[in-house]
Amino acid sequence: MLQPENNQQSTEFYKGSIKRLLLLITLIILFCIFLLWRLEGTRVESARASIVNLFVPVIELGLRPFEYAENTADVLVNAVQNQVSLDDLVQMRNELNQWKNYAYSLEEENAKLKKLVNFSETSDFQTISAAMLADTSSPFRHSYLINVGSERGVKNGYPASDGLGLIGRITNTSRKSARLILLTDTSSRVPVRILPSGKKGLVVGNNTANPDIELLDNLNGINPGDRVLTTGEGGIFPPDLLVGTVSEGPDGTVEITLATEYNNLKMISIIKYEPESLEETDVDLLS
Numbered sequence: 001m002l003q004p005e006n007n008q009q010s011t012e013f014y015k016g017s018i019k020r021l022l023l024l025i026t027l028i029i030l031f032c033i034f035l036l037w038r039l040e041g042t043r044v045e046s047a048r049a050s051i052v053n054l055f056v057p058v059i060e061l062g063l064r065p066f067e068y069a070e071n072t073a074d075v076l077v078n079a080v081q082n083q084v085s086l087d088d089l090v091q092m093r094n095e096l097n098q099w100k101n102y103a104y105s106l107e108e109e110n111a112k113l114k115k116l117v118n119f120s121e122t123s124d125f126q127t128i129s130a131a132m133l134a135d136t137s138s139p140f141r142h143s144y145l146i147n148v149g150s151e152r153g154v155k156n157g158y159p160a161s162d163g164l165g166l167i168g169r170i171t172n173t174s175r176k177s178a179r180l181i182l183l184t185d186t187s188s189r190v191p192v193r194i195l196p197s198g199k200k201g202l203v204v205g206n207n208t209a210n211p212d213i214e215l216l217d218n219l220n221g222i223n224p225g226d227r228v229l230t231t232g233e234g235g236i237f238p239p240d241l242l243v244g245t246v247s248e249g250p251d252g253t254v255e256i257t258l259a260t261e262y263n264n265l266k267m268i269s270i271i272k273y274e275p276e277s278l279e280e281t282d283v284d285l286l287s
Contacts, residue, residue, distance in 0.1 A: 142185040165259025197221035
């Protein structure tokens with residue numbers, strides 16, 4: 001009954017002895033290595049080199065997981081930095097596009113202002129510069145509110161141009177503002193002649209972008225693209241102002257493509273041209 005217990009004690013004794021022996025051997029080896037590192041001499045140096053060469057592959061193998069982890073971390077950091085840089089580039093591109101569009105709009109506005117200045121300098125009449133305040137159009141009326149009035153010398157009936165062509169005439173003048181009736185308004189009537197044929201007619205507003213041309217003669221010699229100018233008849237508008245070009249309507253009628261794009265109106269020149277008295281003017285040519 002006591003034999004198994006004795007065997008267990010013997011086993012524990014042997015295990016303890018082996019552990020103590022291994023610990024002693026390890027200490028001896030470490031002490032020898034310490035002495036080897038402290039001693040000087042050619043043979044000692046050679047032995048040290050041999051030991052280092054023996055452990056270098058083991059050390060390199062142990063460092064590989066750390067190198068892999070470091071490389072992976074570098075890749076992740078670079079990816080994040082590249083994504084941030086890409087986002088910055090996209091934002092910079094969008095900002096540059098906004099500035100480019102703004103520059104284009106300024107260039108377009110500058111070109112229009114130059115045309116207005118050139119029109120004012122070459123016109124036989126004095127002009128008054130004005131800016132559009134608001135589009136006061138309705139389904140039945142086409143008009144704009146402008147920022148100048150009687151205190152600047154504006155009067156009812158004065159025609160207006162954007163430097164490219166006739167756009168309408170002034171009405172409802174107050175001290176600091178006035179209303180501009182557009183050529184597309186149904187109340188608008190402009191006596192015109194068509195070049196090169198010389199045919200005469202009326203440009204009649206119809207509340208669309210392309211007013212009608214009512215000819216006083218037949219259509220012979222009139223073609224799309226012919227220029228349409230004011231005649232000056234009736235005393236409402238000065239002669240030889242460009243109105244637009246002839247175009248053909250969907251139902252074969254003669255229409256006009258206006259020289260002015262009303263959607264882009266910002267600045268205009270008001271021509272100081274006073275209409276003749278109603279007694280001297282053909283009533284059919286008045287609006």
